[in-house]
Amino acid sequence: MGNARYDVVRRDGLVIPAGYDVKGPCERPNCNTEINRGLDALCGDRPGIPEHGCGGYFCDKELYTAPEGQTGWRCTDCAGTPQDEPETEPQDDPAAYSPTPHxxxxxxxxxxxxxxxxxxxxxxxxxxxxxxxxxxxxxxxxxxxxxxxxxxxxxxxxxxxxxxxxxxxxxxxxxxxxxxxxxxxxxxxxxxxxxNPVHHPRCPGGCQGSGIVESIQVWQDDGIPLDVEPADCNRGRPQDPHLSDCVCHGSGRIPVPGHPHEMVRCPGETIPGPGQPQPAPEPAYAAVGTSPWYDEPPF
Structure with missing residues (x-):
C-alpha cells in the first residue's frame, strides 16, 4: 500500500495505523475534526518516534511550520505557540507586493x-x-x-x-x-x-506568445487610430486609471500641440492647483522659418 496505509510505533508503545488513506480525529483535546493520518497532518519529521515533534496527528488549525533547519510540521505544544493567540508578527505588510497583483x-x-x-x-x-x-x-x-x-x-x-x-x-x-x-x-x-514573463499562445495580453503587441500611439479626435507601434505585452495587467485631476481629465488621451484633431497617450501628470507653479508654455512660432533653430544644419 506504500504511503497509503502502514503501522507506526509511538513513544507510548502504542501501534497505530497511519497513512493518507487512514482517517481519524485530530489529537488536540476537544477538537473533533476528522483528518487523514498522512505526513501533512504529522507533528514531526517522520512517523513513529520523530527526532523533532511529538508524532501526533492534527488538523490544519493546530499545525505550524517547523523551526528553521528542521522539516515537517509542529503542533501547538511543540511549536510553543499559544493555541488561541495569533502569530506575534502580523503579515499585513503593505510593501509585500509592489504593485499589488491583480x-x-x-x-x-x-x-x-x-x-x-x-x-x-x-x-x-x-x-x-x-x-x-x-x-x-x-x-x-x-x-x-x-x-x-x-x-x-x-x-x-x-x-x-x-x-x-x-x-x-x-x-x-x-x-x-x-x-x-x-x-x-x-x-x-x-x-x-x-x-521574466513566459508568454504562451493564449496570453491574456493578446500577444499570442510573442511578448509583443500592437499599441496605438496616436488617435484622431473621433477615436480612429493613426499610429500603431510595437510594445511589450503586459499579459493583461489592468492599467492604472487616470483621475479627474489629470491633464487628460480621466480620458487617458491629450491633444497633440499644433494638431487639435490628434490625440496621444496622456503621461499622467496632474493639473497644478491654486498657488502651485504653472509649467512654462512651449514657444509657438507663427510660420516656418521663424524658429531660432530653423537655419541650423540637422547634424
Whole structure:
C-alpha cells in the first residue's frame, strides 16, 4: 500500500495505523475534526518516534511550520505557540507586493498554465514542468494575498506558507525554513516571474506568445487610430486609471500641440492647483522659418 496505509510505533508503545488513506480525529483535546493520518497532518519529521515533534496527528488549525533547519510540521505544544493567540508578527505588510497583483489576472494565468500541463506529444517535458511550477507559484501568491488581507487569521497564514513550501518542494529545495521566510521567498520568486514573463499562445495580453503587441500611439479626435507601434505585452495587467485631476481629465488621451484633431497617450501628470507653479508654455512660432533653430544644419 506504500504511503497509503502502514503501522507506526509511538513513544507510548502504542501501534497505530497511519497513512493518507487512514482517517481519524485530530489529537488536540476537544477538537473533533476528522483528518487523514498522512505526513501533512504529522507533528514531526517522520512517523513513529520523530527526532523533532511529538508524532501526533492534527488538523490544519493546530499545525505550524517547523523551526528553521528542521522539516515537517509542529503542533501547538511543540511549536510553543499559544493555541488561541495569533502569530506575534502580523503579515499585513503593505510593501509585500509592489504593485499589488491583480487576482483575476492571476487566476487567468493559472488556468491557462494548468491547461498546458496536460499537453503530451506536442510540448517538451521542461515546458510542462515550468507550467506546473507557474500553477503552484500563482496559487501560493493568491493564498499569500488572502493572508495579508486577514493578518489576524493564523490559518490563512499557515495555508500561504504551505503553498509557498509546495513551490520549494517542486524546485527540490529541501532546506527547512520558517513560515515567514517561506512567504518572503515566495514574493521574491513572484517578482522574478513578473520580470521574466513566459508568454504562451493564449496570453491574456493578446500577444499570442510573442511578448509583443500592437499599441496605438496616436488617435484622431473621433477615436480612429493613426499610429500603431510595437510594445511589450503586459499579459493583461489592468492599467492604472487616470483621475479627474489629470491633464487628460480621466480620458487617458491629450491633444497633440499644433494638431487639435490628434490625440496621444496622456503621461499622467496632474493639473497644478491654486498657488502651485504653472509649467512654462512651449514657444509657438507663427510660420516656418521663424524658429531660432530653423537655419541650423540637422547634424
Amino acid at each position: 487576482i483575476p489576472r492571476l487566476l487567468t494565468e493559472m488556468c491557462i498554465a494548468e491547461s498546458q500541463t496536460g499537453i503530451t506529444g506536442r510540448a517538451h517535458d521542461d515546458y510542462r514542468r515550468a507550467q506546473r511550477r507557474t500553477v503552484l507559484l500563482l496559487r501560493a501568491v493568491i493564498a499569500d494575498l488572502l493572508a495579508l488581507a486577514r493578518p489576524e487569521d493564523t490559518r490563512a497564514a499557515g495555508d500561504a506558507a504551505r503553498a509557498a513550501l509546495a513551490v520549494r518542494h517542486h524546485d527540490w529545495l529541501t532546506r527547512g525554513i520558517s513560515a515567514d521566510e517561506a512567504r518572503e521567498w515566495l514574493r521574491a520568486e513572484y517578482a522574478h516571474w513578473e520580470q
